[in-house]
Amino acid sequence: MKNYLMRPHSGVTRVITSVFIVFSLWACNAPGNTDAGGQSVAVDTATAAATHQDSLKQLLAADTLPPSNKKRVYLTFDDGPNLGTRNLLTILHDENVPATMFLIGLHTGASPEQKLMWSKLQTFPGIELCNHSFSHAWRNKFTPFYQHADSVIADFNHAETLMALKAPIARTPGRNAWRIDSVTRTDLLKNKKVIDTLQSKGGYVLIGWDLEWAFNHRNNQAVQTADQLYAEVNHLFAENKTLTPNNLVILAHDQMWRTADDSLRLVDFIRKLKANPDYELALISNYPGVRRALLNGKQM
Numbered sequence: 001m002k003n004y005l006m007r008p009h010s011g012v013t014r015v016i017t018s019v020f021i022v023f024s025l026w027a028c029n030a031p032g033n034t035d036a037g038g039q040s041v042a043v044d045t046a047t048a049a050a051t052h053q054d055s056l057k058q059l060l061a062a063d064t065l066p067p068s069n070k071k072r073v074y075l076t077f078d079d080g081p082n083l084g085t086r087n088l089l090t091i092l093h094d095e096n097v098p099a100t101m102f103l104i105g106l107h108t109g110a111s112p113e114q115k116l117m118w119s120k121l122q123t124f125p126g127i128e129l130c131n132h133s134f135s136h137a138w139r140n141k142f143t144p145f146y147q148h149a150d151s152v153i154a155d156f157n158h159a160e161t162l163m164a165l166k167a168p169i170a171r172t173p174g175r176n177a178w179r180i181d182s183v184t185r186t187d188l189l190k191n192k193k194v195i196d197t198l199q200s201k202g203g204y205v206l207i208g209w210d211l212e213w214a215f216n217h218r219n220n221q222a223v224q225t226a227d228q229l230y231a232e233v234n235h236l237f238a239e240n241k242t243l244t245p246n247n248l249v250i251l252a253h254d255q256m257w258r259t260a261d262d263s264l265r266l267v268d269f270i271r272k273l274k275a276n277p278d279y280e281l282a283l284i285s286n287y288p289g290v291r292r293a294l295l296n297g298k299q300m
């Protein structure tokens with residue numbers, strides 16, 4: 001990878017970083033070992049629940065991005081840790097931008113490279129780690145996977161436990177589904193009820209996407225150029241075609257950045273966003289309604 005000049009932290013980025021720290025603290029307060037028996041479990045659980053609520057209140061109180069007229073863009077990357085995660089993290093560091101990673105539990109130990117990337121992700125500053133299931137719909141067997149709510153919830157819970165994820169923010173594999181409080185959108189209606197249950201019974205906040213940076217599944221290369229994707233962002237905002245006005249979630253995948261040449265497209269795109277004074281990049285916990293939904297959701 002080419003080395004890029006470091007840019008000084010902007011005010012916005014500093015705020016984002018401070019939120020991330022609060023988010024991390026919340027994570028650290030999640031219940032730990034529940035193996036102990038009897039009364040101590042009850043005490044520990046009650047203490048952890050209270051601490052969790054306190055931490056949530058801190059998170060909510062620290063509203064990171066003050067109201068502004070800026071349009072918010074959320075970069076999200078799916079299926080990591082994966083080949084491509086290494087370059088992605090280099091870019092996020094060098095460009096000093098926030099991003100949200102929807103991780104697959106199975107991928108955290110799938111190869112030495114993925115294990116190494118998983119270890120880096122856990123301490124990488126300025127990103128949020130979220131749930132993209134353990135098995136990725138039983139390795140892309142979407143139709144049978146989405147037939148039974150309990151096994152879908154179990155798959156997400158398995159990933160959450162395995163990766164010790166801090167907040168129940170998730171993305172459904174292969175489905176563009178949103179569940180944030182009363183916000184509901186499902187791309188494939190036959191899966192609606194099961195995905196509803198992932199919210200109502202599983203307690204997950206589900207994040208879909210407004211725009212996908214598509215990739216060629218044979219060589220993992222991005223379909224749109226940075227210019228094309230940037231034009232699509234501008235168009236969706238201008239035509240008010242995002243799910244929430246002035247907020248736009250972009251889906252991309254870690255494996256798109258395996259090579260230095262492919263990675264340059266991401267650098268190019270991020271720099272176009274940063275150069276537009278009307279836009280700001282944000283973590284997904286800043287998406288409208290997410291914090292409120294987390295507060296109303298399940299106990300971690």
Ligand SMILES: [Zn+2]
Pocket residue numbers: 078079132136173174
């Ligand atoms: Zn995926």
